[in-house]
Amino acid sequence: MANEKKKRWVMVIDPSRCIDCKACDVACKRENSLVLEGRDSYRNWISSKGIEGTYPRLKQKFEPSQCQHCSNTPCEHVCPTRATYKTRDGIVRVDYKRCILCKTCITACPYDARFEQHQFKAIDKCTFCEHRIYEGKLPACVDTCPTKVRVFGDLNDPQSEVSKLLAARHWRVLKPEVGTRPNLYYIA
Amino acid sequence: MNHTAFKERIVFTPGGKLWGVLAGFLLILGLVGLFNYLIHGVEVYNVHRQVPWGIQISTYVFFVVSSTGLCLVSSLGHVFGIKSFEVIGKRAIAMAIFTILAGFAVIATEIGHPLRMLVYNIISPNLHAAIWWMGTLYGIYLVCILIEFWFMMRGDHRFAGYLGLAGFIAGVAAHSNLGAVFGFLDARPWWHGPFLPIYFILSAAVTGCAIVLLLFAHRYYREKMPRNVEETMHAIGKLFCLLLGILIFFEIWKVLTSIYGAPPGKYEAMMALVAGPLSTSFWLFEVLLGMLIPFALILFTKARSFSINVLAAASAIVGIFFMRYNLVVAGQLVPMRPDVHRVGPDGLLSYFPSPTEIGIVLGGIGLCLLMYIAANLLFNLDDEEHPSEVESLQTNSCS
Numbered sequence: 386m387a388n389e390k391k392k393r394w395v396m397v398i399d400p401s402r403c404i405d406c407k408a409c410d411v412a413c414k415r416e417n418s419l420v421l422e423g424r425d426s427y428r429n430w431i432s433s434k435g436i437e438g439t440y441p442r443l444k445q446k447f448e449p450s451q452c453q454h455c456s457n458t459p460c461e462h463v464c465p466t467r468a469t470y471k472t473r474d475g476i477v478r479v480d481y482k483r484c485i486l487c488k489t490c491i492t493a494c495p496y497d498a499r500f501e502q503h504q505f506k507a508i509d510k511c512t513f514c515e516h517r518i519y520e521g522k523l524p525a526c527v528d529t530c531p532t533k534v535r536v537f538g539d540l541n542d543p544q545s546e547v548s549k550l551l552a553a554r555h556w557r558v559l560k561p562e563v564g565t566r567p568n569l570y571y572i573a
Numbered sequence: 574m575n576h577t578a579f580k581e582r583i584v585f586t587p588g589g590k591l592w593g594v595l596a597g598f599l600l601i602l603g604l605v606g607l608f609n610y611l612i613h614g615v616e617v618y619n620v621h622r623q624v625p626w627g628i629q630i631s632t633y634v635f636f637v638v639s640s641t642g643l644c645l646v647s648s649l650g651h652v653f654g655i656k657s658f659e660v661i662g663k664r665a666i667a668m669a670i671f672t673i674l675a676g677f678a679v680i681a682t683e684i685g686h687p688l689r690m691l692v693y694n695i696i697s698p699n700l701h702a703a704i705w706w707m708g709t710l711y712g713i714y715l716v717c718i719l720i721e722f723w724f725m726m727r728g729d730h731r732f733a734g735y736l737g738l739a740g741f742i743a744g745v746a747a748h749s750n751l752g753a754v755f756g757f758l759d760a761r762p763w764w765h766g767p768f769l770p771i772y773f774i775l776s777a778a779v780t781g782c783a784i785v786l787l788l789f790a791h792r793y794y795r796e797k798m799p800r801n802v803e804e805t806m807h808a809i810g811k812l813f814c815l816l817l818g819i820l821i822f823f824e825i826w827k828v829l830t831s832i833y834g835a836p837p838g839k840y841e842a843m844m845a846l847v848a849g850p851l852s853t854s855f856w857l858f859e860v861l862l863g864m865l866i867p868f869a870l871i872l873f874t875k876a877r878s879f880s881i882n883v884l885a886a887a888s889a890i891v892g893i894f895f896m897r898y899n900l901v902v903a904g905q906l907v908p909m910r911p912d913v914h915r916v917g918p919d920g921l922l923s924y925f926p927s928p929t930e931i932g933i934v935l936g937g938i939g940l941c942l943l944m945y946i947a948a949n950l951l952f953n954l955d956d957e958e959h960p961s962e963v964e965s966l967q968t969n970s971c972s
Contacts, residue, residue: 459758486684496909497623497908
């Protein structure tokens with residue numbers, strides 16, 4: 386295990402394929418047993434990016450998103466009790482037991498990816514379904530997506546689908562100007 | 574000194590009783606709010622996913638700004654050796670203790686796990702986090718000023734001075750770290766940068782002067798102020814005016830740099846204050862009551878009139894309370910995602926405190942006032958080397 390090569394888990398999103406069915410949102414809540422509490426408790430979401438084109442050739446644009454599992458992690462820096470931490474493979478996690486609910490990480494996150502989860506009495510966010518990926522499964526949102534918007538894998542493996550996609554296609558990240566070096570890539 | 578006479582003067586006068594009743598009433602409101610929170614949870618607060626910090630955080634900031642300010646102003650006397658300022662020492666340090674305790678009480682109702690914080694701050698510290706430094710340094714600061722107060726009450730000015738210096742350093746470090754809690758946040762351009770840690774120290778000094786004036790107005794409401802105290806208050810009034818002038822200068826440049834060229838994030842937050850949902854709170858309270866009125870009052874009277882100085886201080890304290898609210902809330906009104914359901918037609922998020930949040934804030938103010946009233950009962954907060962004229966008269970008549 387110690388000699389095993391470090392992974393770099395990333396997600397590549399092709400927003401042009403998104404049909405706003407919200408299956409990712411439902412799958413996430415189901416997989417992670419999240420209780421529905423008002424309109425603030427969600428780990429992933431789909432933003433509407435307006436309509437492009439002219440009538441009758443119109444296209445509604447969507448942008449699915451979630452925690453970016455940033456390499457330069459503002460939420461980890463500001464957490465006073467190290468409740469937010471990065472795993473060996475770069476996944477940003479919250480240790481519920483250490484979280485004091487000061488909510489500084491919410492204000493530090495440029496992506497609005499964090500929220501107060503009353504069920505756990507702590508701050509919550511996407512975990513890339515860490516419990517699934519080391520069993521060889523995909524994160525629930527990736528698995529369920531009917532149009533294969535999301536591709537997940539190890540960027541340190543040149544043969545992975547994410548590596549090939551990012552090598553072949555133009556891509557962008559959200560808010561590059563804040564310097565967080567996100568691990569969610571969007572096909573441009 | 575004649576303790577009975579002292580107590581009668583300070584506490585059992587009609588004015589004293591009125592303050593006690595008012596503080597008690599505010600504390601009851603706070604307790605009602607607290608019970609509502611304990612029973613129903615955070616649902617009774619109006620903070621939400623996009624605006625997670627509300628009026629309790631801004632009130633905490635207000636209280637710790639006050640505490641640091643009182644420590645700074647009182648240190649002019651017993652740390653930096655300006656004799657005339659020694660007269661305010663005990664009273665200012667006592668109030669510094671009560672304001673920070675009230676601040677801790679208010680923030681304990683905002684942080685989800687205040688007890689867990691005490692444990693994990695020690696066993697799992699994150700030295701990269703400004704909030705860890707702020708909390709830890711404020712803890713050290715509180716211990717320093719508590720011991721300083723103890724030495725002051727014993728009349729040990731040498732050790733009180735050492736502890737005062739330690740408290741001064743811890744207070745400045747803690748308070749600038751509080752500025753850094755906001756200033757380190759890259760995601761919030763309006764807060765980000767070195768401005769807030771510096772601004773917080775300046776505005777602490779302004780608040781400290783205002784509270785000292787109010788404390789002595791209360792102390793000498795029914796009796797003639799001794800000459801040396803009067804002179805000190807005159808000096809504090811002038812210092813207050815100078816610091817207000819500098820604060821206005823800071824504020825002007827903060828507004829201009831946030832608006833000029835419409836820098837993204839800064840511009841929207843500033844416009845929320847200047848011409849948006851917080852404009853009343855900004856122009857009426859922060860600018861007029863908080864800065865311009867007190868500055869003009871003292872400037873035009875040259876700080877000669879104690880009553881005018883006190884009026885200016887009262888106006889400033891009300892304004893400064895809103896100043897803190899504006900600072901905390903405006904920084905969060907710019908959404909991180911523009912399509913969130915809470916974003917209004919103006920492109921901004923919204924927040925207004927719930928009755929429970931307001932109740933808890935009023936309770937914090939009540940708690941602070943009650944502790945101060947109790948301290949007047951238990952201790953002699955007058956400077957012993959400069960007893961009040963009444964006491965001098967009593968001593969003379971006894972002899």
